[in-house]
Amino acid sequence: MTNLGFVGLGVMGSRIAQRLLEAGHHVTGWNRTRAKAEWLTERGLRWADSPRDVATVADVTFTMVTDTRALHDVTGGERGLLAGLGEGKVYIDMSTVSPAASRELAVRVREAGARMLDAPVSGSVAMLEEGRLSLMVGGDPDVFERVGPILRNVGPTVTHVGPNGHGALMKIATNLGLAVQMLAFSEAVLLAEKGGIARETAVHVLTHSAIASPMVRYRGPFVLRQPAEAWFDVGMMQKDLRLALEAALEYGVPLPTTAATNEFLTAARSMGLAHHDFAIVFDVLAALAGVDVRGDGGEL
Amino acid sequence: MTNLGFVGLGVMGSRIAQRLLEAGHHVTGWNRTRAKAEWLTERGLRWADSPRDVATVADVTFTMVTDTRALHDVTGGERGLLAGLGEGKVYIDMSTVSPAASRELAVRVREAGARMLDAPVSGSVAMLEEGRLSLMVGGDPDVFERVGPILRNVGPTVTHVGPNGHGALMKIATNLGLAVQMLAFSEAVLLAEKGGIARETAVHVLTHSAIASPMVRYRGPFVLRQPAEAWFDVGMMQKDLRLALEAALEYGVPLPTTAATNEFLTAARSMGLAHHDFAIVFDVLAALAGVDVRGDGGEL
Amino acid sequence: MTNLGFVGLGVMGSRIAQRLLEAGHHVTGWNRTRAKAEWLTERGLRWADSPRDVATVADVTFTMVTDTRALHDVTGGERGLLAGLGEGKVYIDMSTVSPAASRELAVRVREAGARMLDAPVSGSVAMLEEGRLSLMVGGDPDVFERVGPILRNVGPTVTHVGPNGHGALMKIATNLGLAVQMLAFSEAVLLAEKGGIARETAVHVLTHSAIASPMVRYRGPFVLRQPAEAWFDVGMMQKDLRLALEAALEYGVPLPTTAATNEFLTAARSMGLAHHDFAIVFDVLAALAGVDVRGDGGEL
């Protein structure tokens, strides 16, 4: 049982915090929009007035925010998390940001006397609830050793992949696979459909086939019915692909299928679909295939 | 318990026949190279002298061969399977051939008084042995009804996807996903690796992540060590992609990631890697990334 | 001055025949639809009743038809061109067909005692009229030598590229460049346009830039106003890309930009644009970019 802090209690963050509470930890939290996280206080979460306050009372503080800018917002400044860190404390960032940004932040954390890990998660809320989330962790081995048991409360699969920034890198490498798999899945469904197989049947077969990754099983049915709320939308996915493509340019790795897929996400944005789950690339491809995707008169 | 026949006892075919024997069926078999299937006679397989003889003694005959040409060889001619068919018999082809070729064969089977299903399987030998194979079946519903229980002895997931030829179509739609997923996986591994993460670590994380399809879990580790024997080589995969691209041209479905991936399989062949498992696309991409793939002095 | 024959007097064929007449040759012609070529009889063309009759009276006979099937139609059978060939005659095919089909035909021509060249042309009618057409010729050098002066009446650029079939191969290699250049041009125009530059201005600059090939200069302005009549439509271009992709599969050459472009031509067909000039790929890309291409209320 440890004193934990959690900054960024959105869709995923709040559920991870809940899991930590259920594992028996004390958790102090903060979110930009308090109302969204109110339900957690009924489950034992204590509220703090700023990221700084969270870091002050916690031994181990987590952040999970949408991008590099949001990360700067909650870590920097007078009320920021860095101001609350100190000797012996550990800070774990679960956001998906550029490896370089993560490394820079780790330096500042060390200057504040504390230690940092980058520990982004791979998987949806559904996978979290099934206890099948995986964490890829960057940072010093001794720090990883210390907080490993806590991370496994979230995981269960937790892998130390290298020094600071490498967790972030591993995450964006993973996410390029999500986007490409979704477009390839869409190609398969549309090929079957235009050949005469019912879309429902094609989705059923594919989500039970050798290509049925957790992502395909979860997101594949979205081509039948897009979800009311997007947990990972086109904009967020393209942010990650951009990080991947930029890292690839720096390290010198050609990414042929990633680059091709990225252009379809751009198309999705230009066609007004930015706030849909990124499974909407199916609709972009369907438009090119002359298929009327939503016979219901156009949810889009 | 039924009198079954099995023509084409290669790597996958022989193991499916074994499974049918274990389920309690009588199985009569034939293979071009008898020696390869000898081990099955010890498990109860009866040997026949031709595909025709198999079809003559069996109520339900299966074929599983490498391509359309091989299918013509075992079905046509004096000693061919069609000559042994007759009223009341069922013929089930598990090969991956073009939907059109499959439909044409179904017509000839009906002319012989029998009925045909196309029932290709998705999955590796590993998935078969774990009992996680899936079958996509094309043909008339009443025939599917009759032999469904036998197919589920192979499966267990068995889906009727439409009339004759639709099983074949669903299979090639599935297989394009295999190829694309493997190239995208390679992109992810190389991005992680050139960014400083050990290849073993990257493979471990990715095979436990949201992109870990059965294919990725099975074939992903091949980028660490290519298998001694290829069960599905570059040539076979490219045969399937070609079927997919031709069907897509006919039906009017753009396949952007499939088309990009197909070019890498062509490259694999031109680089002398045609007989490796198609996971070797990793090596093609690695060459472009300037990565020395096999430090062991070059198995390639 | 030679006795020439011309079979296939379509848009391009008829203008080449006109050019041969203007160069002082006797030309006997045949076209499936006679009315389309009537205007040439006023310029001296003599009409024949069949391809066979053309070949009977001519020393050198040309064909220019749309595809392999049409080529079989005019060469085979009782009224076909092959039946009119004989010792000392030369047959020159200017169609774009597969290298293999061309080689096979050359064998049959030789069996008839005559000799064949494949001599497809690169360039539009506009380039022909400006005298800037180029011919790529496959066949034996001595035959090429004999009819070279006649070919240069069409050209003027005439290059002997190798034995039978190599002219056809060189042509499909050239044509993949046309398609890719058109899509890349569309990317450039749309990037400029969505960044705030008028489309007319972008087209003007690009058609006077380092990328301004004869194709770009001729076809670039089509993105401002599609032509009333398509001289080279989506279907014809995709036929050529298919020949290129099949040859590339056989010879083992990856064609990354060709494969990507081919998918956009498939999209054009599925969006109902098959009979437009292939410059219509601009509209396909514009749809993906969320650009209303034809503010005029939709010529499409």
Place this chain on the structure above:
Amino acid sequence: MTNLGFVGLGVMGSRIAQRLLEAGHHVTGWNRTRAKAEWLTERGLRWADSPRDVATVADVTFTMVTDTRALHDVTGGERGLLAGLGEGKVYIDMSTVSPAASRELAVRVREAGARMLDAPVSGSVAMLEEGRLSLMVGGDPDVFERVGPILRNVGPTVTHVGPNGHGALMKIATNLGLAVQMLAFSEAVLLAEKGGIARETAVHVLTHSAIASPMVRYRGPFVLRQPAEAWFDVGMMQKDLRLALEAALEYGVPLPTTAATNEFLTAARSMGLAHHDFAIVFDVLAALAGVDVRGDGGEL
């Protein structure tokens, strides 16, 4: 005749300055490495000790440097060009930088009392010497009017494309076409070559065909013999593609062939070819096609 200034006298810049001298203008110049531009002083160029000094004596000052960083170096600081500008002066940047960077600089120029145009050039030194260069100009129309005659001394094709930054945008839109055309050209050559046509022959035919843009005519022969000195290398081209891809992401334009080509430039860098002319993408594709590019024992 005007008092002109020229900062950045590299391969292209020095030849443009020479052209301005030949047109009868006074030209004062500065280059980071004076020795490289020494030959121009013999042709009338006067030397200044800093970009600031150039701008002080000139009415119209040009810059032509390699990238945004170099542009900041010559414009900012105590010895920078901005410090020498003032009322009534015009500053024309011919470098290829991001549209945003160009717009920002224009604001600072105006604060200094002067006016700016962005006027990048499209074309090689060869095209300049043949008098076939084209300029795409961004900025206010009245300024364009004033210095138009001077720009036409360089051009001759000079097009005003819009306000500040639009010249830069038009340039990167043009350059994506260069890269794609070169890769497509390589595909065509290799398809012909592996089909049996001599590479020299294929290059000859293609450089005289409908795809023969000025770029193709100039750079196509490089696949036979790479030039000793690269005037536009892989690194420079990829810098421009990156600007194009980033602008496309911002404006929402999918760039399928550009994205595919960019991955081949990344490959070229990773294969150690960064400092070759970007025509070296031919070698990257040839490696994938299993073709030994340089039989001479490997210049690469």
